[in-house]
Amino acid sequence: MTRGAFLRKVKVAIVDSGISSNLELMKVVSEQYGLRYENDKVEMKLMNCEDDVGHGSAIADIIYKTNPEVEILTLKISSQQAGIDCDDLCVALRFVLDNLDVELVNISAGITYVDDYEKLKQICDELERKGIIVVSAFDNNGAVSYPAAFNSVIGVDISDEFQGKKELIRLHRACADLIVPNQFYRTVWLNGEKTILKGTSFACAKVTGILSKKLAEFEQGSIDKEKLMDLVKTQDYSMLMKEGKEKEKIEIKKAIVFPVNKETHSLLRFRDLLTFELVGVYDEKLDGLVGKELFGMTIQSFDTINWDDDFDTIILSCTTALSKLTRKDYQGEVVCLAKEHGKSIYTFEEIQSADENIFYPDASNIAVPYRNMNKLHKISMPVIGVFGTSQSQGKFTVQLELKRRLSNMGYQVGQLATEPSGYLFGAQHVYHFGYHAKINIGQAEMIALLNEMIWDIEKQGNDIAITGCQSATLHYDNSSIQDLSLQQQNFLFGVLPDFFVLCVNPHDDINYIKRTIQYLNAIDIGKVYAIAVYPIKVEESMNGIQLKKRTLTHEEMNEFKKYIHEQCMLPAFEIANAKDMDSLCELVVETLSEEV
Numbered sequence: 301m302t303r304g305a306f307l308r309k310v311k312v313a314i315v316d317s318g319i320s321s322n323l324e325l326m327k328v329v330s331e332q333y334g335l336r337y338e339n340d341k342v343e344m345k346l347m348n349c350e351d352d353v354g355h356g357s358a359i360a361d362i363i364y365k366t367n368p369e370v371e372i373l374t375l376k377i378s379s380q381q382a383g384i385d386c387d388d389l390c391v392a393l394r395f396v397l398d399n400l401d402v403e404l405v406n407i408s409a410g411i412t413y414v415d416d417y418e419k420l421k422q423i424c425d426e427l428e429r430k431g432i433i434v435v436s437a438f439d440n441n442g443a444v445s446y447p448a449a450f451n452s453v454i455g456v457d458i459s460d461e462f463q464g465k466k467e468l469i470r471l472h473r474a475c476a477d478l479i480v481p482n483q484f485y486r487t488v489w490l491n492g493e494k495t496i497l498k499g500t501s502f503a504c505a506k507v508t509g510i511l512s513k514k515l516a517e518f519e520q521g522s523i524d525k526e527k528l529m530d531l532v533k534t535q536d537y538s539m540l541m542k543e544g545k546e547k548e549k550i551e552i553k554k555a556i557v558f559p560v561n562k563e564t565h566s567l568l569r570f571r572d573l574l575t576f577e578l579v580g581v582y583d584e585k586l587d588g589l590v591g592k593e594l595f596g597m598t599i600q601s602f603d604t605i606n607w608d609d610d611f612d613t614i615i616l617s618c619t620t621a622l623s624k625l626t627r628k629d630y631q632g633e634v635v636c637l638a639k640e641h642g643k644s645i646y647t648f649e650e651i652q653s654a655d656e657n658i659f660y661p662d663a664s665n666i667a668v669p670y671r672n673m674n675k676l677h678k679i680s681m682p683v684i685g686v687f688g689t690s691q692s693q694g695k696f697t698v699q700l701e702l703k704r705r706l707s708n709m710g711y712q713v714g715q716l717a718t719e720p721s722g723y724l725f726g727a728q729h730v731y732h733f734g735y736h737a738k739i740n741i742g743q744a745e746m747i748a749l750l751n752e753m754i755w756d757i758e759k760q761g762n763d764i765a766i767t768g769c770q771s772a773t774l775h776y777d778n779s780s781i782q783d784l785s786l787q788q789q790n791f792l793f794g795v796l797p798d799f800f801v802l803c804v805n806p807h808d809d810i811n812y813i814k815r816t817i818q819y820l821n822a823i824d825i826g827k828v829y830a831i832a833v834y835p836i837k838v839e840e841s842m843n844g845i846q847l848k849k850r851t852l853t854h855e856e857m858n859e860f861k862k863y864i865h866e867q868c869m870l871p872a873f874e875i876a877n878a879k880d881m882d883s884l885c886e887l888v889v890e891t892l893s894e895e896v
Contacts, residue, residue, distance in 0.1 A: 309371045310512040311402040315392050316356030318349035318376035323492050325364040334376040344395035349376035354489035359408045359505040361487045366509025386415040393423045406508040407436040408501035410445025412678035428452035433525045437504035444675045449475045456504040458482040470533035474671050539670055546666055550644045550659045556580035557615040560589055564617050568595035570700045575726045579611050607641035616647040648720040661720050661730040665741040669752040677755035682892045685797025686768035693803045693834035694875040699768045705885040714762035716753050729753035733787050734770045743790050750794025767795050774816050800828040806837040806860050829891055831864055831872045
């Protein structure tokens, strides 16, 4: 049948708060359904669905005024101003899928904290496959919301940038599909009371009315949502995307590591958390460590590596400082030998190479979710953030200590690491912006990317996420832009932890520690709940020029923890003390359980 050959009534299901029974539009309402709770079971049942909120009446009125020939079926799942529940929405949509012969479903609401992402997505995907078009509003505050952001749903958003009231912009490569001007709509509320409203909910209703009018020109089932949007749009707009492809992570089964340094220590100390078998540790013999044992493994000389041994990857830790000391190009030598013997390289410092067997976890703008249009995901999963004051204070160690303990307690623990070794410990994502990192993305891009990473960790079904920042959460000096902790601030906005652990050194200035706590407590709803103390103190030597390090005695550590507690009114835990780390983990579980 060709376009315009006949007009017919299009059935639209409105999932909302019901409709006031005294409205004129009730003449086009053919069926009403509501939720019924029986024996811990929720079902949609045929019933009178009087609107006790007003929202559903307003939505139905806008759709009706846009297309008076529409046929409406209403499904009441909301009786509060607060919005809709994800489980109730799933029940309603499943009922539509299994029982109703409709062409459009209007959901003038957006869920930002999604309890069951996969369940809701699956139902929306099934509705699309059946030919039922779901139209949903985005969150009014600008967050990514569902079901509007699903590819199987027409997501409607608003903008103040458009002049003409009849503009209907079709977006491509974006989380929203249609954008309309942010204008006022004359509609009704409870008991037919006239009102004027604006927002995504009412824009969504207007779009549904327009779509239903257009569908009436075609046979049922002959137009899919993509074609339908093309028919009603006034113009197209495509989001700019960075071209390219992220480098695939290499698969590691057996690996050796070179050289021995701070980063290597974590691999050895927490090798039970590694996703592969570590079969060898090597160092330059001039360092004086060859032959010694470190965390149960004997350090061997770099010169003795047998490249035909049973390992598939060499983990190349930071070699720049060692190369300057010995005037030897370790990086170049490793690249040549690895290629010659068919070995992969996982490097902590960038190597300029197109070789697929060389992997460096850099932060690329290719991964930035430009399609989100600066919208951020709301995260339901608790996020632990390990932040710090100064350098070399065990921030990554605290993350791994907590990850190990929480995993042993049965929690599914996700991780976003800022250390290049993160993937080796099973972190879902790595955003490396520490030592030798090269960041080539802007502030907004960094925040969007980090937010997307945390969201992906939640989407994978993890119970909790652990992440950690680099040193200097707050700047020490304001003499130049380089002194400001801009990357740390961007990282903080990107991950927004619920539970902060602040790592400090015994030589940190107490006023700086207090300022940092105040800053972290003020940035969002997360709070600093604990302080982790690194047991190494940096002191001036006798000549007053050089600095020396020493480990605090047991008595000194207890005295310092007591001092921190008195000054900051927070519990303090020693990073190198297993019992203290147990207590910190217990505090995390107790606090986050209370928050939930």
